[in-house]
Amino acid sequence: MSIRRALITGASSGIGTAAALELAGEGHALWITYAGRQAEAESVAAQCRAAGAPEVHVTRLDLRDAASVEALVAEVSAQWGSLHVLVNNGGVCPYTAYEDIDIDEWDLVMETNARGTFLLTRAALPLLRQADGDRSVVNISSIAGQVGALQTGLHYAASKGAILALTRSFARHLAPEGIRVNAVTPGPVASAITDQLQGEGRARLASSIPLGDFGQPADVAWIISALASERSRFITGATYDVNGGVRID
Ligand SMILES: NC(=O)c1ccc[n+]([C@@H]2O[C@H](COP(=O)([O-])OP(=O)(O)OC[C@H]3O[C@@H](n4cnc5c(N)ncnc54)[C@H](O)[C@@H]3O)[C@@H](O)[C@H]2O)c1
Numbered sequence: 225m226s227i228r229r230a231l232i233t234g235a236s237s238g239i240g241t242a243a244a245l246e247l248a249g250e251g252h253a254l255w256i257t258y259a260g261r262q263a264e265a266e267s268v269a270a271q272c273r274a275a276g277a278p279e280v281h282v283t284r285l286d287l288r289d290a291a292s293v294e295a296l297v298a299e300v301s302a303q304w305g306s307l308h309v310l311v312n313n314g315g316v317c318p319y320t321a322y323e324d325i326d327i328d329e330w331d332l333v334m335e336t337n338a339r340g341t342f343l344l345t346r347a348a349l350p351l352l353r354q355a356d357g358d359r360s361v362v363n364i365s366s367i368a369g370q371v372g373a374l375q376t377g378l379h380y381a382a383s384k385g386a387i388l389a390l391t392r393s394f395a396r397h398l399a400p401e402g403i404r405v406n407a408v409t410p411g412p413v414a415s416a417i418t419d420q421l422q423g424e425g426r427a428r429l430a431s432s433i434p435l436g437d438f439g440q441p442a443d444v445a446w447i448i449s450a451l452a453s454e455r456s457r458f459i460t461g462a463t464y465d466v467n468g469g470v471r472i473d
Contacts, residue, residue: 230254230255230308230310231300231311236256243311245275245445246446247309251276288336297348309359310362311364312345317376319377329377337387338386348361359403360453361394365463366409375429415441434472
């Protein structure tokens with residue numbers, strides 16, 4: 225069987241790292257992007273090689289910058305020429321109260337999370353079309369995109385709702401070509417994003433989780449990996465909740 229190639233954004237921390245390790249363990253060739261420190265991304269790349277990835281590339285990506293998105297896709301295209309899996313994971317999550325969200329912060333969140341997901345997915349389509357077999361896009365949305373902002377900023381909830389709409393729209397458009405597009409909607413997961421929340425706010429959020437505690441990045445990563453897998457070949461346009469029971473309907 226040929227090696228499946230996967231691109232994961234925001235893979236130098238949290239859920240992205242856990243997803244990269246999961247896909248590495250299944251033998252995917254990986255392209256991981258980072259927005260922070262290169263050393264952290266290189267360390268994740270080394271862990272992925274040790275976990276079984278036959279090949280790992282590392283590129284800096286700023287999802288807010290269309291030129292950065294285009295440059296990444298050009299690099300993947302030159303090196304690989306095709307892609308089986310795209311995980312749109314990179315994102316930002318300020319906890320600003322809605323009265324205090326200024327236009328720059330609104331734009332930062334919408335451009336990174338919603339516009340970035342759109343731009344990268346669209347730019348990667350020629351690569352997905354070139355790949356043989358099952359092709360899968362996995363978008364990391366959030367429970368905030370389903371029920372509205374709990375503790376996070378309202379702009380974050382809006383951007384994650386947009387990701388759900390993008391997921392369903394791309395799924396409809398791309399199904400005839402056999403390219404699947406699904407979303408994962410995590411609830412509170414321990415990571416740099418939730419580390420921003422401390423004190424009373426954090427305690428309130430923790431006590432609202434029916435299963436008793438924050439999830440771990442690995443709790444989300446295996447669902448990402450399942451959706452990336454050929455075994456999910458009949459699943460598209462779907463949303464997978466990983467939220468400790470915060471939303472049950
Ligand atoms: N942790 C949670 O509770 C939770 C809940 C729901 C959804 N999510 C989503 O999961 C995803 C991963 O978050 P995490 O919890 O692992 O936190 P994290 O902060 O560790 O990961 C976010 C990643 O996005 C990258 N990123 C930030 N700005 C970027 C930009 N402009 N361009 C490209 N990449 C950029 C960061 O470098 C980082 O690696 C995010 O989309 C987040 O919204 C997290």
